[in-house]
Amino acid sequence: MNPAQAQRFKQAQGLLQSGQRAQALSIAEALTQQAAQAVDAWQLLGMCLADDGRQAEANAAFERALALLPGNATVSRNYGISLARHGKALRAQDRLEAAEPVLRKALALSPEQASAWVDLGAVLRLLGRIDEALSAYRQAEELLRRRGVDAPELQDAINGVLADAGRTAEALAGARRLVARHPGHAPAHETLGNLLWENGATLAPGEDPLDALRAAARAQPDNRALQLAFVRMLVATKNADEAIALLTPLRRREPGNAMLEWFAADALDTLQQHEQAAPLYAAAARGELGVLPEFLNAHARHAFRTERFDLAARCAEKAVRLDPHNQEGWSHLGTAWRLAGDEREHWLFDYEKLVGYVEIAPPPGFNDLPAFLHALAATLDAMHGATREPVNQSVRGGTQTAGQLFGRSDTVIDAAQAALSNAVETWLATMPVDPTHPFLSRRRREIRFAGSWSVKLRSSGHHSNHIHTKGWASSAFYVALPGSVLASDATSCAGWIQFGQPLESLGLDLPPRRLIQPRPGHLALFPSYMWHGTVPFDDPESRLTIAFDVQPKN
Incomplete structure (x- = not known):
């Protein structure tokens, strides 16, 4: 570039x-256009285009710069x-398969980006590729260690991946070290609490x-994040009395705080103190929480419990409009329609x-469906190392595997994923638009x-009635x-899956609309918003299933 162009280059840098x-x-x-052989000009164009959200064009500009000066570090x-x-x-857009190669x-171009390694690890973890996630x-x-940076968020993620991999003792030890080193880091305390809740009977009797x-x-x-983390855990574990006691000084310190009012209302509702909860929900609804679908759903649950079905419908209508x-x-909206x-x-x-409700085909490599189910059951059994259900899940009297099941480096799991994916897509093809x-x-x-x-449900175990908030279609595959x-x-229905009966804590006297008797190798599929649960059974043998949520691929 000539001096005038160089001056314009500096001006553009400042503007950017x-x-x-x-x-x-x-x-x-x-x-x-003026200096087509100038590496800096093409690099600047790439940076500007990327900042403008035109990534494909930005990539082309950077590639042009590298073609002019191969291997340039800058x-x-x-x-x-x-x-x-x-x-x-x-x-952030949940486009995980697209994010990984990018x-x-x-990192191939600039491997010193610690944050990019973290993002890659998060993507791989969500894809179920646990070993690769841990490596990233x-x-x-x-x-970060070389730079003298101690990042508790990263250490907490590592502990989570170790738990996903079944290395629970390592995860628990890591969580204990992390809260000792960073006693104010609320997510680390939550991880420790969850690990102890599921695995404490064997690892910390x-x-x-x-x-x-x-x-x-x-x-x-004075650590607000830590106080709220503890409140969430208390409500989730049915210790609502203690949650209310903890919230009292917080609400006194921050009068009118809508988020604290919501927490208190949820705790009171858990204790069936609905009259005390009602004004707190109403006050929170008048503020910024009134346009938050998560709050609107909580308010709808309260409305069902207090038999204000018109309010529940209004909350649900607003949630789906938003x-x-x-x-x-x-x-919630469908439930309100049913009640009306x-x-x-x-x-x-x-x-x-x-x-x-379909029977899957045996995957390649297995002579028949029973042989496949036998191999799959052995693989899954080895993954159920916890002693109780996770917090905030539908499982009652059983265990649930940690992390993503699919995506792991396991031939039997891979075969199950492929067979189930084919079954879902075949079923969806029969659906009208x-x-x-x-x-x-x-x-x-x-x-x-x-x-x-x-x-894996034990005797007397069941799934409480629930829906899947992160899905579009959901499932139960019987192993x-x-x-x-x-x-x-049809008289006892022990262990059957039921549809249409709402969450028990809503207090609605509504029977299920449909029940299906499970059969090994069969897959139940349904919209994720549909209430579903299971009938308890009494048997020394376990009830072993795979469940998954799917989204449409655009």
């Missing part, structure tokens, strides 16, 4: 740094930073799983048409897994069933 994107981009485009670093930002955005290329996190950990979090909250009364894909909002005798309940739920329907309007030829896990379930009939 000050957020004047359009002006900077205009100068960069002119410079690449161009590679800036190109890598640009790709890392794009990969982070894709991850992040990998970013370790890369970030080493880079006699220890109250809430003691460490309780002690930390008492020692740090978020048309909000599964809990649709579930509104025929739209049947349009929304249609328990015959929208509940599928209805542009007015919240489920049928989103039907696509292909799906992606949004979550996957296994559940191994006790004799009492196989021999049950």
